Amino acid sequence: MTPERERRGAQLVAKYPNAQSALIPFLQACQEEDGYVSGDAIRDAAELTGITPAEVESIASFYSLLFKEPVGKHVIQVCRTLSCMLRGADELRDHARMRLGLANGETSADGRFTYEEVECLAACDRAPCLQHNLEFHYDVTPEDFDRQLERWRAEEPAVTMPAE
Amino acid sequence: MAAFEPVLTKGIGELDLADIDVYKQHGGFSALEKALKEMTPEAIVGEVSASNLRGRGGAGFPTGKKWSFLPKDGRPRYLVCNCDEAEPGTFKDHMLLRLTPFAIIEGLIISAYAINASHVVMYIRGEFLEGYRIFKRALAAASAAGYLGKDIMGSGFTMELILHRGAGAYICGEETAMLESIEGKRGEPRLKPPFPANAGLYGMPTVVNNVETLCCVPHIINRGAGWFSAIGPPKCPGPKIISVSGNVANPGNYEIPMGISARELLEEYAGGLLPGRRLKAIQPGGGSSAAIFEEDLNVGIDFDSLAAKKTMLGSGGFVVMDDRTCLVRASQTLVRFFEHESCGQCTPCREGGQWVARMVGRLEAGEGSVNDLRVLGVINNTITGTNLCPLGDSIMPFLSSVLRRFPEEFAAHVQQAGCPFQKAPEFSAA
Numbered sequence: 001m002t003p004e005r006e007r008r009g010a011q012l013v014a015k016y017p018n019a020q021s022a023l024i025p026f027l028q029a030c031q032e033e034d035g036y037v038s039g040d041a042i043r044d045a046a047e048l049t050g051i052t053p054a055e056v057e058s059i060a061s062f063y064s065l066l067f068k069e070p071v072g073k074h075v076i077q078v079c080r081t082l083s084c085m086l087r088g089a090d091e092l093r094d095h096a097r098m099r100l101g102l103a104n105g106e107t108s109a110d111g112r113f114t115y116e117e118v119e120c121l122a123a124c125d126r127a128p129c130l131q132h133n134l135e136f137h138y139d140v141t142p143e144d145f146d147r148q149l150e151r152w153r154a155e156e157p158a159v160t161m162p163a164e
Numbered sequence: 165m166a167a168f169e170p171v172l173t174k175g176i177g178e179l180d181l182a183d184i185d186v187y188k189q190h191g192g193f194s195a196l197e198k199a200l201k202e203m204t205p206e207a208i209v210g211e212v213s214a215s216n217l218r219g220r221g222g223a224g225f226p227t228g229k230k231w232s233f234l235p236k237d238g239r240p241r242y243l244v245c246n247c248d249e250a251e252p253g254t255f256k257d258h259m260l261l262r263l264t265p266f267a268i269i270e271g272l273i274i275s276a277y278a279i280n281a282s283h284v285v286m287y288i289r290g291e292f293l294e295g296y297r298i299f300k301r302a303l304a305a306a307s308a309a310g311y312l313g314k315d316i317m318g319s320g321f322t323m324e325l326i327l328h329r330g331a332g333a334y335i336c337g338e339e340t341a342m343l344e345s346i347e348g349k350r351g352e353p354r355l356k357p358p359f360p361a362n363a364g365l366y367g368m369p370t371v372v373n374n375v376e377t378l379c380c381v382p383h384i385i386n387r388g389a390g391w392f393s394a395i396g397p398p399k400c401p402g403p404k405i406i407s408v409s410g411n412v413a414n415p416g417n418y419e420i421p422m423g424i425s426a427r428e429l430l431e432e433y434a435g436g437l438l439p440g441r442r443l444k445a446i447q448p449g450g451g452s453s454a455a456i457f458e459e460d461l462n463v464g465i466d467f468d469s470l471a472a473k474k475t476m477l478g479s480g481g482f483v484v485m486d487d488r489t490c491l492v493r494a495s496q497t498l499v500r501f502f503e504h505e506s507c508g509q510c511t512p513c514r515e516g517g518q519w520v521a522r523m524v525g526r527l528e529a530g531e532g533s534v535n536d537l538r539v540l541g542v543i544n545n546t547i548t549g550t551n552l553c554p555l556g557d558s559i560m561p562f563l564s565s566v567l568r569r570f571p572e573e574f575a576a577h578v579q580q581a582g583c584p585f586q587k588a589p590e591f592s593a594a
Contacts, residue, residue: 015326017283017366020348024331049348062350062507064332065290081252082451082497083409083483119334119501120451121291122249122258124409124481125416134293162293164300164329 028163072114083124170419195382200319208278214389221374233361243281248337252451253481257375261295265302271378334505339372353553396422400467411486427461441486449478452558454565490585513556516547530582
């Protein structure tokens with residue numbers, strides 16, 4: 001474990017009555033740094049919390065915001081559940097897939113973009129909605145999407161999935 | 165009855181209630197002061213019990229009763245605030261978190277004092293990063309003002325709060341799955357009993373309360389149980405935030421007195437349908453609830469009236485579908501949601517969800533058969549009521565209700581070998 005990671009891990013463990021409670025926050029911190037939950041992160045988390053790497057992997061696999069493989073610098077998550085569907089999520093989905101040239105769950109070959117269709121984001125009054133690196137965008141028309149995409153293409157975000 | 169005055173959403177949209185000074189200028193923390201300085205914990209539990217406040221997270225369990233189940237055996241107690249809102253069509257807690265975080269903090273401290281819990285965990289859905297950051301700032305401000313930590317406001321009551329961020333899993337909104345998740349495990353619901361009141365977080369006595377439930381508590385302290393219980397039906401009273409979405413003129417969160425009709429909510433609050441449209445179906449209580457229809461619009465929006473209609477108030481997500489909606493497609497969307505979110509422990513939920521998703525997917529794609537329709541009509545009996553937690557029981561209610569009400573629409577998908585709405589979006593109901 002790197003000293004920085006060890007320090008962050010110790011801080012998180014100190015926050016809880018039980019070391020394993022720090023597991024998910026620790027993996028979030030590792031993901032912020034590495035862009036995903038790497039093999040090193042799994043081993044470090046096991047060491048930190050006193051469970052086996054296999055258990056860590058099983059737990060990490062349960063949560064949709066912990067990525068087990070490298071994702072793009074830009075993670076675009078389009079809501080596909082009912083309230084968004086009723087207000088144009090299908091059109092937004094088709095448009096986003098076409099513009100990005102990606103299917104659900106895919107990352108672009110250049111490693112810049114990951115596209116996902118996700119479940120209800122609790123922003124149903126401003127449907128259809130999406131998240132870009134966990135930041136909300138509301139009432140997204142295909143034209144809005146294109147404008148945003150242009151901006152994202154020009155940007156190099158420092159962090160994709162912030163831990164905090 | 166006196167005119168209804170919103171309290172939970174008061175000032176939202178007009179004031180910056182995420183600023184502690186603004187919150188205090190508008191009466192914030194006055195209930196906390198009253199609770200800590202003038203009331204015993206028992207008196208608060210008594211007041212909340214007498215108010216008939218029922219949990220706003222979905223199950224509608226009486227809050228005072230939940231609090232009174234805690235054993236008096238001297239073990240440390242935990243209070244967990246459930247801010248993992250993810251029920252399709254529900255977005256009220258997300259709003260409260262972002263726009264009035266101190267109301268949650270005030271409700272949390274009073275409730276923790278009432279049940280003598282010195283340890284509080286605030287569990288915030290992973291997707292709510294912005295809300296998490298707002299709440300974190302609010303906590304720092306509340307802490308600096310002496311509302312958290314040791315000997316709060318000279319009362320002798322000490323409370324530490326742990327802020328915990330989820331990592332993406334609808335099921336963690338189920339209370340025992342949430343406890344597992346806080347313990348750093350997969351969010352799989354526990355077999356009950358034992359209930360969290362006896363063996364909750366880290367095996368200790370625990371209460372899990374929803375954000376909106378906790379936000380009701382300061383108002384009950386300030387205005388009294390009598391005020392609260394006089395709003396709406398006596399057995400499920402109070403102000404309630406309903407999240408209205410879908411095909412309405414003005415989607416949004418509306419604070420209503422419990423018990424107004426679905427018609428009043430739809431027409432007076434949400435501005436009705438869009439011009440020229442007809443109502444087809446409404447989910448009154450989020451993605452897990454059975455639909456109500458045009459003929460049901462006089463039903464009261466409260467726990468008991470909706471239960472009498474074989475549906476539920478649930479978390480208060482009111483999703484409106486007009487005559488352009490294909491109910492097979494709508495069912496497919498919801499069944500896929502539950503299929504995706506099943507934790508996989510219970511066979512009827514894990515396998516049933518997949519089978520139903522495949523069948524409805526076939527129907528929508530024009531590859532369904534008469535046999536699929538027959539199976540969809542009876543499969544409810546083998547999925548619902550056979551799982552550890554309510555997720556499995558949420559797969560079928562909407563689908564079953566719309567299949568019963570609009571069988572011809574499902575049949576048309578088989579007869580025409582495709583979705584009629586994709587060819588002719590102008591569907592005329594009935």
